[in-house]
Amino acid sequence: MAAPRPRPQPLLLLLVSLLAASAPRRADAWGKEGHIMVCKIAEKYLSEEAAAAVQDLLPESAGGELSTMCPWADTMRFRYHWASPLHYANTPNVCNFNFSRDCHNSRGEQGMCVVGAINNYTDQLYTYGDSPKSSYNLTESLMFLAHFVGDVHQPLHVGYEEDEGGNTIMVHWYRRKANLHHVWDVSIIDTVMKDFYNKSMDTMVDALQTNLTEGWSDDVGHWENCANKKATCANDYAIESINLSCNYAYKDVVQNITLGDDYYFTRYPVVEKRLAQAGVRLALILNRIFDKKKADTTPLYIQ
Ligand SMILES: *[C@@H]1O[C@H](CO)[C@@H](O)[C@H](O)[C@H]1NC(C)=O
Ligand SMILES: *[C@@H]1O[C@H](CO)[C@@H](O)[C@H](O)[C@H]1NC(C)=O
Ligand SMILES: *[C@@H]1O[C@H](CO)[C@@H](O)[C@H](O)[C@H]1NC(C)=O
Ligand SMILES: *[C@@H]1O[C@H](CO)[C@@H](O)[C@H](O)[C@H]1NC(C)=O
Numbered sequence: 001m002a003a004p005r006p007r008p009q010p011l012l013l014l015l016v017s018l019l020a021a022s023a024p025r026r027a028d029a030w031g032k033e034g035h036i037m038v039c040k041i042a043e044k045y046l047s048e049e050a051a052a053a054v055q056d057l058l059p060e061s062a063g064g065e066l067s068t069m070c071p072w073a074d075t076m077r078f079r080y081h082w083a084s085p086l087h088y089a090n091t092p093n094v095c096n097f098n099f100s101r102d103c104h105n106s107r108g109e110q111g112m113c114v115v116g117a118i119n120n121y122t123d124q125l126y127t128y129g130d131s132p133k134s135s136y137n138l139t140e141s142l143m144f145l146a147h148f149v150g151d152v153h154q155p156l157h158v159g160y161e162e163d164e165g166g167n168t169i170m171v172h173w174y175r176r177k178a179n180l181h182h183v184w185d186v187s188i189i190d191t192v193m194k195d196f197y198n199k200s201m202d203t204m205v206d207a208l209q210t211n212l213t214e215g216w217s218d219d220v221g222h223w224e225n226c227a228n229k230k231a232t233c234a235n236d237y238a239i240e241s242i243n244l245s246c247n248y249a250y251k252d253v254v255q256n257i258t259l260g261d262d263y264y265f266t267r268y269p270v271v272e273k274r275l276a277q278a279g280v281r282l283a284l285i286l287n288r289i290f291d292k293k294k295a296d297t298t299p300l301y302i303q
């Protein structure tokens, strides 16, 4: 099923290389597409109460769709510099994640990583509907939460400190220069959309949703299983991610390697599954927050 790769245009290639060279080290999380798709999936599984609260909190510019706001946190990385470490976590080059060892920013402040951020913004959203009114900007809390639940599922957002989650590992994705982190944020998704989904996010989301009710239906209960009543299960999602980083993302990759069909065909199913898991779990978290009567007991409604 190997689809031929288009021949890259020399000028485009040059531009891409120049951009890659000048880009900040820590690339965005899942590209825009990844975040939008995670949230499009989540929107399909929101309870009525959760959907209403989300509508209430979304800014006007969202046009009523959570998914349009899910890349927002990446656009704020320069303005909200403090939030930059909240997109990821690094381990000391080991294949396990330990919150007290790994969840901090460069100044050593505890909790300043993607796992702490998910729990932080979840806590803030629990104040929705309080009177007097919550002192948090819950619109921002929602937009951060939706973004970071996506991030924690991108395997290389829980990667090795030494290579900054794959950002310093230069590779070729077929014939294009990229770093490994970018391959997992963007390139695999782009290639999958081109090869299987006619370059359409909606077509891809539909395929993932079909799988949630068919191929993965036995697994979904397990994905949703979250025994942690005090916080979200973001810690578990980070543990899964570092494991996937070791077993898939980093596996057999060395500096300057060319990644092609062998890598692509064994890794894209992981990416598809992580996008779907992130969507299901974001809905789970939002339903728990906003649908307080039924919290904890209701499994996601599978359409
Ligand atoms: C996690 O890291 C902390 C701090 O480094 C350490 O004290 C603790 O034993 C570790 N926990 C596990 C389960 O390895
Ligand atoms: C929690 O949210 C507040 C408000 O956005 C922010 O100042 C703080 O740094 C956040 N902490 C974490 C761990 O996300
Ligand atoms: C809350 O945050 C949003 C997004 O940053 C902003 O547009 C809005 O003005 C903020 N609301 C308040 C009351 O500060
Ligand atoms: C693919 O998308 C194009 C527009 O982008 C559309 O014209 C075409 O019909 C689509 N093909 C399929 C098989 O859906």
Ligand SMILES: *[C@@H]1O[C@H](CO)[C@@H](O)[C@H](O)[C@H]1NC(C)=O
Pocket (backbone or CB within 6 Å): 207, 208, 211, 215, 216, 269, 272, 273
């Ligand atoms: C659907 O699930 C099956 C079984 O896990 C998997 O092989 C396939 O790649 C999945 N398809 C999509 C679109 O994710």
Ligand SMILES: *[C@@H]1O[C@H](CO)[C@@H](O)[C@H](O)[C@H]1NC(C)=O
Pocket (backbone or CB within 6 Å): 239, 240, 243, 247
């Ligand atoms: C890590 O991955 C291996 C191989 O895929 C799997 O057998 C193991 O259960 C995973 N461990 C965790 C903690 O997820």
Ligand SMILES: *[C@@H]1O[C@H](CO)[C@@H](O)[C@H](O)[C@H]1NC(C)=O
Pocket (backbone or CB within 6 Å): 255, 256
């Ligand atoms: C990777 O390629 C660059 C130039 O393209 C070269 O300078 C560098 O030494 C190579 N690194 C390794 C580990 O092969």
